[in-house]
Amino acid sequence: KTTENISHAYGIAVIGDMMITTTLVSLIMLVIWKKSLWRVALFFFGFGFIEIVYFSSQLTKFTRGGYLPTLLALFLTMVMGIWHYVHKERYMFELKNKISNTYLNEVANNPDVRRVPGIGLMYSELVQGIPPIFSHLIGSIPSIHSIVVFVSIKAIPVSSVASEERFLFRQVEPREYRVFRCVVRHGYNDVLGDPVEFESQLIQSLKAYVQEHNYSTTEVEVSENATEQVTVVESSDKREAHQSSDKIIQNQSTSPSFNSIRSLGGNVANSPIHGVEEELKFIDRALEKGVVYMLAEAEVLAHPNSSIFNKIVVNYVYSFFRKNFRQGQNSMAIPRKRLLKVGMTYEI
Known part of the structure; x- marks a missing residue:
C-alpha cells in the first residue's frame, strides 16, 4: 500500500533471485563445466554467505510487505510441482504400457492393416519401446504409413550438439516393416529451428543410417x-x-x-x-507423398481408486494448467497443417 512496503517486497525478491542464481550457477559449474569440487564449494559458500547475511536482514521486514514475493514464489513452486508430478506419472504410464515387438510382428503379419504411402513421425517421450498410443491408433484406424519413425526429443547437459550427432536412429524389427526409432538430442543453446530444416535434417540422417x-x-x-x-x-x-x-x-x-x-x-x-x-x-x-506429424493428445485422469487429493490435482488443477499453457507442437516446431493428434486417456 505504501512505497516502503514495496521496497521491503522488492528487497526479499532481489535477494531470493540472487540465492537461486548462486545455486544454479554452482550446479552448472559442477555438472556442465566440470569444474573441480573445491572451486565450486569456494564459489557457493563465498557468495552464499554474503547472500544469507543480506537475507537475514530482510526477514525483519517480512510482515511489512516482504510476504508478497514469498507467497508468489510458493504459488509458482506449487504450479511447477504439479506439472512435474503429472508428467512424471504420465511417463511412467507409457513406460509400463509400452508395446512389445511381438505386437509389432502381429501388426506386420495382419492383412487388415494397410500401409499408406508417406512418412509418419510419431512423437513420444519414450526413448526405448513403442508408446501405447501406437496400438490405439492401429485399433482405431487400421492403417499406418509406409515408413514410421518414433521421435523422442531430449535435452542433454551440453551447450550444443553437432548436427551429425543430433539424430540417433535405430531400426525396430522386423526390418521389412520399416519402423525406426529416433532420439533427437539438443543442448541448452540449440534451437530446433524451422520445421522444414528440421524435417530435412531428419530425413538425411535416416538415409545415412539406412545406408x-x-x-x-x-x-x-x-x-x-x-x-x-x-x-x-x-x-x-x-x-x-x-x-x-x-x-x-x-x-x-x-x-x-x-x-x-x-x-x-x-x-x-x-x-x-x-x-x-x-x-x-x-x-x-x-517423402514425395508427404510427412505427417503424429502427436499424442492424451487426456490424463486420476485413477478411480486414487485419493481425493490426487483427483483434485490431476482432474482439475492440471487440466486447467494444460488448457492455458503453451501446447507441445509449438515448442517442437511442428507444422500445424500436417499435424495429426491421436487422442487417448491415461489413468494415473
Whole structure:
C-alpha cells in the first residue's frame, strides 16, 4: 500500500533471485563445466554467505510487505510441482504400457492393416519401446504409413550438439516393416529451428543410417558366407589329399582357391549397394507423398481408486494448467497443417 512496503517486497525478491542464481550457477559449474569440487564449494559458500547475511536482514521486514514475493514464489513452486508430478506419472504410464515387438510382428503379419504411402513421425517421450498410443491408433484406424519413425526429443547437459550427432536412429524389427526409432538430442543453446530444416535434417540422417546399417549388415553376412565356403573347400581338399597325389594336383587346378573365393565374396559384397539404393529410393518416394506429424493428445485422469487429493490435482488443477499453457507442437516446431493428434486417456 505504501512505497516502503514495496521496497521491503522488492528487497526479499532481489535477494531470493540472487540465492537461486548462486545455486544454479554452482550446479552448472559442477555438472556442465566440470569444474573441480573445491572451486565450486569456494564459489557457493563465498557468495552464499554474503547472500544469507543480506537475507537475514530482510526477514525483519517480512510482515511489512516482504510476504508478497514469498507467497508468489510458493504459488509458482506449487504450479511447477504439479506439472512435474503429472508428467512424471504420465511417463511412467507409457513406460509400463509400452508395446512389445511381438505386437509389432502381429501388426506386420495382419492383412487388415494397410500401409499408406508417406512418412509418419510419431512423437513420444519414450526413448526405448513403442508408446501405447501406437496400438490405439492401429485399433482405431487400421492403417499406418509406409515408413514410421518414433521421435523422442531430449535435452542433454551440453551447450550444443553437432548436427551429425543430433539424430540417433535405430531400426525396430522386423526390418521389412520399416519402423525406426529416433532420439533427437539438443543442448541448452540449440534451437530446433524451422520445421522444414528440421524435417530435412531428419530425413538425411535416416538415409545415412539406412545406408550404413544395410551395408555393414550385409558385409558381415558376406564375410560369414565366404568363410563357410573356404571351410568347405579346405575340408574337401584334405579329404581328397588322402586318395592320391594325382587327384591332389587335379583338385588344386580345378577347385577354387582362397583368393578366388575372396574375389567371389567381393562381388557378393557389391550386391547390397543395389539394396541400399532401393531403400533410399523408397524413402524418396515416401517423402514425395508427404510427412505427417503424429502427436499424442492424451487426456490424463486420476485413477478411480486414487485419493481425493490426487483427483483434485490431476482432474482439475492440471487440466486447467494444460488448457492455458503453451501446447507441445509449438515448442517442437511442428507444422500445424500436417499435424495429426491421436487422442487417448491415461489413468494415473
